[in-house]
Amino acid sequence: MAMIRADGLSIDFPLYHGESRSLKKTMFAAASGRGRLGADARNRIVVQAVRNVDFELNSGDRLGLVGSNGAGKTTLLRTLAGIYEPSGGRITIDGALSALLDAGQGMNPDLTGRENIRLRGLFSGLKAPEIARLQDDVAAFAELSHFIDLPVRIYSSGMLVRLGFALATAIRPQILLMDEWILAGDAAFMGRARQRLETMVRGAEILVLSSHSADVIMQWCNRVIWMEQGQVRADGTPDEVLGQYLPPDQFLQAKAAIAVRAETSAAAAAQAA
Numbered sequence: 001m002a003m004i005r006a007d008g009l010s011i012d013f014p015l016y017h018g019e020s021r022s023l024k025k026t027m028f029a030a031a032s033g034r035g036r037l038g039a040d041a042r043n044r045i046v047v048q049a050v051r052n053v054d055f056e057l058n059s060g061d062r063l064g065l066v067g068s069n070g071a072g073k074t075t076l077l078r079t080l081a082g083i084y085e086p087s088g089g090r091i092t093i094d095g096a097l098s099a100l101l102d103a104g105q106g107m108n109p110d111l112t113g114r115e116n117i118r119l120r121g122l123f124s125g126l127k128a129p130e131i132a133r134l135q136d137d138v139a140a141f142a143e144l145s146h147f148i149d150l151p152v153r154i155y156s157s158g159m160l161v162r163l164g165f166a167l168a169t170a171i172r173p174q175i176l177l178m179d180e181w182i183l184a185g186d187a188a189f190m191g192r193a194r195q196r197l198e199t200m201v202r203g204a205e206i207l208v209l210s211s212h213s214a215d216v217i218m219q220w221c222n223r224v225i226w227m228e229q230g231q232v233r234a235d236g237t238p239d240e241v242l243g244q245y246l247p248p249d250q251f252l253q254a255k256a257a258i259a260v261r262a263e264t265s266a267a268a269a270a271q272a273a
């Protein structure tokens with residue numbers, strides 16, 4: 001069973017040369033009222049990107065992170081991925097984790113798509129027949145046709161997203177972290193990506209997704225944390241949290257769009273039956 005727990009988690013970024021008295025003054029003045037700058041134990045000025053955050057996620061939780069620019073969503077994801085060390089508090093993670101934080105992350109741009117898949121398979125300890133299956137699965141899902149045998153550096157951003165997503169979900173992680181770059185995929189890909197993710201999460205895994213799109217959060221998540229200035233402002237179901245986070249008209253619009261989509265797919269399923 002997968003699990004993630006954050007206890008009193010804080011992440012500070014020191015601002016170098018912060019010892020300078022005039023810079024300190026300027027920074028504190030610039031931040032007055034926002035409360036995002038502080039000083040660490042060595043009296044350096046720090047940006048407090050995440051402050052005292054607590055949550056626990058268990059198998060089946062699909063968490064959406066929302067909040068304005070600079071709220072701390074990406075920093076939180078990167079810390080869960082092990083890229084940043086907490087400055088305070090702790091994170092406990094139980095389960096194999098895969099992070100999709102940048103399109104092209106972990107890929108060698110000079111290798112072809114197929115070679116990159118092979119590399120990832122080798123890195124994950126797979127044997128030759130398993131790597132061959134992985135290559136088939138990823139190539140089929142990413143639908144890159146002949147581009148799969150061309151260097152990744154010539155891929156469009158959408159192609160890179162398709163390959164990255166297919167790869168990250170092919171070697172079934174128990175915990176998947178995603179930043180919103182996945183939205184660079186086109187509508188048809190997004191539909192297939194959601195299905196693949198739903199199958200994965202139905203197998204009792206955990207998803208953490210940061211996005212500015214209420215639509216995506218409503219479709220993909222069953223829990224939402226609203227972050228502001230590095231802190232948790234609200235934590236609950238998508239309806240509870242997005243109802244507070246979004247202006248009323250935008251919330252109703254997003255709900256209506258989801259309802260229409262559900263009706264359309266139910267009608268399509270009935271027709272196919």
Ligand SMILES: Nc1ncnc2c1ncn2[C@@H]1O[C@H](COP(=O)(O)OP(=O)(O)OP(=O)(O)O)[C@@H](O)[C@H]1O
Pocket residue numbers: 013036047048049067068069070071072073074075076
């Ligand atoms: N490497 C860094 N060095 C210094 N400050 C940083 C660094 N990374 C992020 N920050 C600061 O931490 C705060 C949180 O940034 P973060 O990128 O986590 O926000 P976000 O919620 O993901 O924003 P957005 O929606 O714009 O992507 C911001 O004030 C940002 O300037």
